[in-house]
Amino acid sequence: MTPAPAAAGISIEGVTLSYGAEVVLRDISLAVAPGEFFALLGPSGSGKSTLLRLVAGFVRSQAGRVLIGGADVATLPPWKRDVGMVFQNYALWPHLSVAQNVAFGLEERRWPRARIDARVREMLELVGLSAFAARRPGQLSGGQQQRVAIARTLAIEPRVLLLDEPLSNLDAKLRASTGLELKRLQRRLGVTTVFVTHDQQEAMTIADRLAVLDHGVIQQAGTPRELYDAPVNRFVAEFVGSINLYRGRVERADAGLRRLVVADLGAGAIPAGRVDARLADAAGEALIAFRPHAVRRADSAPDGGLCFEAEIAAAEFLGEFVRYELRAGALRVTADLPHARHQGALAAGGRARFAVPPEEIIVLAVD
Amino acid sequence: MTTALAAARTPGRSGAWLVALPVALFIGVLLLWPVATVLHAALADGRGGLTLVHLRAFFSLSIMREAFVNSLVVALGAVALASAIAVPLAYLTARFAFRGAALVQTLGVLPLIMPPFVGAVAMQLLFGRNGSVNLLLNDAFGIRIPFMEGLYGVIFVEGLHYFPFILLNLVASMRNIDGAMEEAAQNLGSHGFRLFRRVVFPLALPGFVAGASLVFVKVFDDLGTPLVLNVTNMLAPQAYLRITSVGLEDPVGYVIAMIMVVFSILALWVSARITQGRDFATLSRGGAATRRRPLAGWRAFAAYAWVLLVLALVLSPHLGILLMSVSRVWSFSVLPEGYTLAHYAVVLTDSAGMIGNTLLYCSLAALIDVVLGVAIAWLLLRTALPGRRWLDWGASAALAIPGIVLAIGYLRAFRGVELPFGWGAFTASWLAIMLAYAVRRLPYAVRACVAALEQVHASLEEAAQSLGANRWRTVRRIVVPLMAGGILAGFVTSFITAAVELSATILLVTRESQAPLSYGIYLYNQSIATRGPAAALGVIAVAIVALGTFLSHRLLERRSAAMSSAET
Numbered sequence: 001m002t003p004a005p006a007a008a009g010i011s012i013e014g015v016t017l018s019y020g021a022e023v024v025l026r027d028i029s030l031a032v033a034p035g036e037f038f039a040l041l042g043p044s045g046s047g048k049s050t051l052l053r054l055v056a057g058f059v060r061s062q063a064g065r066v067l068i069g070g071a072d073v074a075t076l077p078p079w080k081r082d083v084g085m086v087f088q089n090y091a092l093w094p095h096l097s098v099a100q101n102v103a104f105g106l107e108e109r110r111w112p113r114a115r116i117d118a119r120v121r122e123m124l125e126l127v128g129l130s131a132f133a134a135r136r137p138g139q140l141s142g143g144q145q146q147r148v149a150i151a152r153t154l155a156i157e158p159r160v161l162l163l164d165e166p167l168s169n170l171d172a173k174l175r176a177s178t179g180l181e182l183k184r185l186q187r188r189l190g191v192t193t194v195f196v197t198h199d200q201q202e203a204m205t206i207a208d209r210l211a212v213l214d215h216g217v218i219q220q221a222g223t224p225r226e227l228y229d230a231p232v233n234r235f236v237a238e239f240v241g242s243i244n245l246y247r248g249r250v251e252r253a254d255a256g257l258r259r260l261v262v263a264d265l266g267a268g269a270i271p272a273g274r275v276d277a278r279l280a281d282a283a284g285e286a287l288i289a290f291r292p293h294a295v296r297r298a299d300s301a302p303d304g305g306l307c308f309e310a311e312i313a314a315a316e317f318l319g320e321f322v323r324y325e326l327r328a329g330a331l332r333v334t335a336d337l338p339h340a341r342h343q344g345a346l347a348a349g350g351r352a353r354f355a356v357p358p359e360e361i362i363v364l365a366v367d
Numbered sequence: 368m369t370t371a372l373a374a375a376r377t378p379g380r381s382g383a384w385l386v387a388l389p390v391a392l393f394i395g396v397l398l399l400w401p402v403a404t405v406l407h408a409a410l411a412d413g414r415g416g417l418t419l420v421h422l423r424a425f426f427s428l429s430i431m432r433e434a435f436v437n438s439l440v441v442a443l444g445a446v447a448l449a450s451a452i453a454v455p456l457a458y459l460t461a462r463f464a465f466r467g468a469a470l471v472q473t474l475g476v477l478p479l480i481m482p483p484f485v486g487a488v489a490m491q492l493l494f495g496r497n498g499s500v501n502l503l504l505n506d507a508f509g510i511r512i513p514f515m516e517g518l519y520g521v522i523f524v525e526g527l528h529y530f531p532f533i534l535l536n537l538v539a540s541m542r543n544i545d546g547a548m549e550e551a552a553q554n555l556g557s558h559g560f561r562l563f564r565r566v567v568f569p570l571a572l573p574g575f576v577a578g579a580s581l582v583f584v585k586v587f588d589d590l591g592t593p594l595v596l597n598v599t600n601m602l603a604p605q606a607y608l609r610i611t612s613v614g615l616e617d618p619v620g621y622v623i624a625m626i627m628v629v630f631s632i633l634a635l636w637v638s639a640r641i642t643q644g645r646d647f648a649t650l651s652r653g654g655a656a657t658r659r660r661p662l663a664g665w666r667a668f669a670a671y672a673w674v675l676l677v678l679a680l681v682l683s684p685h686l687g688i689l690l691m692s693v694s695r696v697w698s699f700s701v702l703p704e705g706y707t708l709a710h711y712a713v714v715l716t717d718s719a720g721m722i723g724n725t726l727l728y729c730s731l732a733a734l735i736d737v738v739l740g741v742a743i744a745w746l747l748l749r750t751a752l753p754g755r756r757w758l759d760w761g762a763s764a765a766l767a768i769p770g771i772v773l774a775i776g777y778l779r780a781f782r783g784v785e786l787p788f789g790w791g792a793f794t795a796s797w798l799a800i801m802l803a804y805a806v807r808r809l810p811y812a813v814r815a816c817v818a819a820l821e822q823v824h825a826s827l828e829e830a831a832q833s834l835g836a837n838r839w840r841t842v843r844r845i846v847v848p849l850m851a852g853g854i855l856a857g858f859v860t861s862f863i864t865a866a867v868e869l870s871a872t873i874l875l876v877t878r879e880s881q882a883p884l885s886y887g888i889y890l891y892n893q894s895i896a897t898r899g900p901a902a903a904l905g906v907i908a909v910a911i912v913a914l915g916t917f918l919s920h921r922l923l924e925r926r927s928a929a930m931s932s933a934e935t
Contacts, residue, residue, distance in 0.1 A: 058550055078553040085554045091547035095569040104565070105555030156555055 008069030015064030039207035084158030264329030294360035295335035304358035401776025448526025484591030486684025533578030540574025580638035588769035691902035732804035740816035770870030812857035819853020
């Protein structure tokens with residue numbers, strides 16, 4: 001294995017990009033550290049692919065700059081950027097064999113033949129396709145085609161690796177294992193990688209850090225854990241993981257505490273520091289949320305938590321836990337309760353009391 | 368859907384047979400049999416066996432070897448010239464946001480409107496040794512370029528005429544390439560001409576080959592252009608001269624015809640192989656067509672300059688015949704020395720009959736074509752008749768048969784066939800000309816009708832039948848009206864391409880009174896004195912063809928507008 005090239009960081013500063021009247025990216029600023037595996041997560045039309053194409057040089061922004069390894073790349077056309085991109089549909093050229101596909105970028109760089117051949121062999125070995133060198137791309141399975149696309153891109157030792165929805169064209173079965181394999185490969189090579197996906201689970205499991213985009217705006221950037229535990233707005237809370245989210249009120253209580261009220265779920269209190277800054281002082285409407293697994297079976301709440309009685313509308317057995325659909329007054333609550341052997345499930349149609357501990361409660365401003 | 372089709376596919380067998388039989392008879396008697404007699408004559412030893420003696424005799428004649436090589440050189444040269452014009456134009460149109468693109472696209476109809484032989488003489492006046500361009504060049508730089516000398520002239524005229532076939536096919540296949548294919552190459556360091564050579568062109572190759580093989584066949588088979596330019600050392604003119612001077616018994620004429628058929632089939636076969644056997648890089652999952660890049664600065668200037676140059680070249684034969692048709696004297700000068708409408712007067716008094724003949728023959732031929740086209744489409748898509756594909760293939764085989772070969776076949780196969788009512792020999796009558804047109808243009812009508820019927824859902828016919836219409840009435844009242852657009856398109860294409868057919872015409876015309884327009888143009892071009900009228904006749908032919916195309920477009924547009932407003 002050749003040593004990893006000096007990994008370059010990416011810095012995006014105040015980028016705005018529009019096609020005519022349609023604004024696709026709005027004042028985006030983002031930094032990806034050298035060697036980092038970074039995910040751009042968002043629904044379709046959020047601008048995540050455009051951001052990737054901006055780094056690759058296929059589109060130009062009207063404002064802001066993109067720096068790779070500290071240097072502004074505005075004047076560099078795609079073919080001079082040394083940024084490797086793996087396309088969503090792999091874009092393998094059908095008129096070239098697997099080996100010729102992998103050799104392409106090296107030939108463009110005018111490497112001597114012997115070096116190219118050695119590098120192609122090395123790359124195909126890396127992705128486990130040495131036996132397929134002479135095949136045409138059309139004769140390979142989807143997963144194999146993807147590996148060829150990755151080998152072709154890595155062959156040029158890019159300073160940055162861009163992956164556009166790399167798993168979306170694979171079967172569900174292949175997706176998880178391929179994702180892990182990608183991560184292992186990235187760790188081994190240490191190449192800075194940006195990865196676009198609309199699948200939050202994919203992003204959470206693979207990326208070191210991620211940014212959530214919606215309508216061309218970065219909603220939040222951080223580690224998967226930060227985004228999951230402390231979403232900054234309703235979009236991120238709902239897009240990353242599943243969540244119960246309700247309209248409620250925040251009121252000033254004792255010093256340093258805020259009282260929360262949700263009709264039908266009762267009232268709780270949490271430290272003022274954990275309430276969205278925009279709500280910190282004033283009393284008023286707020287969004288109050290908690291993850292399904294934060295719900296406990298309990299007759300009384302721990303200090304400051306929510307406590308409510310609910311009807312069990314449906315129960316879904318998922319192995320390690322049971323997912324309950326609860327009705328508390330007019331509200332629906334999803335609760336994931338851990339399952340253990342010899343423990344009976346709550347029967348649908350019955351009633352029971354539930355609680356949410358205060359440290360699991362997320363309070364967000366109403367957008 | 369499947370049950371609907373199955374139901375639609377099972378009308379009584381006897382009906383299908385009744386339709387298929389006359390169609391098969393037509394194709395068999397008027398296409399396959401004449402061609403078979405030509406091939407047989409080339410290979411028969413006269414005692415019922417087969418022999419290669421005639422083939423060897425052909426290659427032992429130095430004039431034939433020369434003609435063979437010349438035909439190949441001209442066909443390949445025309446393909447090369449056409450490619451040199453078409454490939455940059457295609458790339459410009461498909462990849463750049465560029466205002467000339469629409470203009471470039473309309474160039475595609477020009478070769479359909481006017482065949483190369485019509486403008487060939489005008490090209491001589493413009494580009495010949497003492498033509499306008501060389502006179503200007505000589506005055507300015509003291510040089511002359513031999514555009515029109517011998518084989519160069521044929522290559523120049525043909526390449527200029529047929530490049531749109533390559534252009535249109537290439538643009539279509541470039542537009543279909545997934546944008547990511549090119550972006551991936553750019554991403555890996557490729558750009559400019561290398562990007563084109565290594566990725567874009569190979570991916571668009573099927574389109575290029577389809578166009579190039581068509582150009583090859585057209586040029587290889589063309590008789591009119593070499594004859595008008597007085598280049599006789601090529602295969603088609605040699606075949607014509609052998610048959611008309613040595614006679615119908617001369618086996619060498621048949622060998623030439625056989626070679627022409629073989630090369631036509633070969634070219635079309637190569638094209639079919641490359642187009643079908645290829646893993647297309649077309650738009651797919653998550654794919655998007657390449658965004659067209661803006662052109663600016665010197666690139667835009669170069670692009671416009673190129674397009675204008677090509678446009679000037681392409682329109683030169685058209686402008687040339689227009690000028691010739693109104694010029695009093697035009698030789699050794701850049702522009703004519705005086706203008707007159709006398710040529711039109713001559714043509715309209717002397718050749719009104721020819722114009723009438725063309726209208727008559729082409730209307731009848733196009734009518735036969737659409738009737739057969741509807742029948743074949745119906746058999747193909749609505750019946751389960753065994754062997755129905757063979758009818759389609761049989762009809763399409765006409766594409767690979769040069770006009771002169773078909774005409775030679777008629778002369779041999781129907782020798783001595785007398786028409787009833789004392790109309791004389793079949794091969795001497797205008798019926799032979801008209802039927803040859805019908806056979807040669809049948810593939811166009813079949814394609815148009817099949818495409819039209821494919822868009823009529825079988826359930827529309829079933830609805831009519833469930834309301835009590837029998838099969839024949841369903842076809843007449845529902846299917847044909849719904850197919851009308853396609854039928855009209857087939858009729859017009861057959862008509863306009865037949866109106867300028869020369870290679871079969873030239874052998875089958877026996878009396879001037881029966882000659883169509885295209886023959887008149889050829890005949891008038893034989894002497895310098897009548898070149899004015901020839902040009903006038905050419906202008907009239909172009910006008911007829913252009914008018915037909917325009918009217919059918921208008922009709923089709925109005926119809927589709929009416930249909931779609933009825934749907935909403």
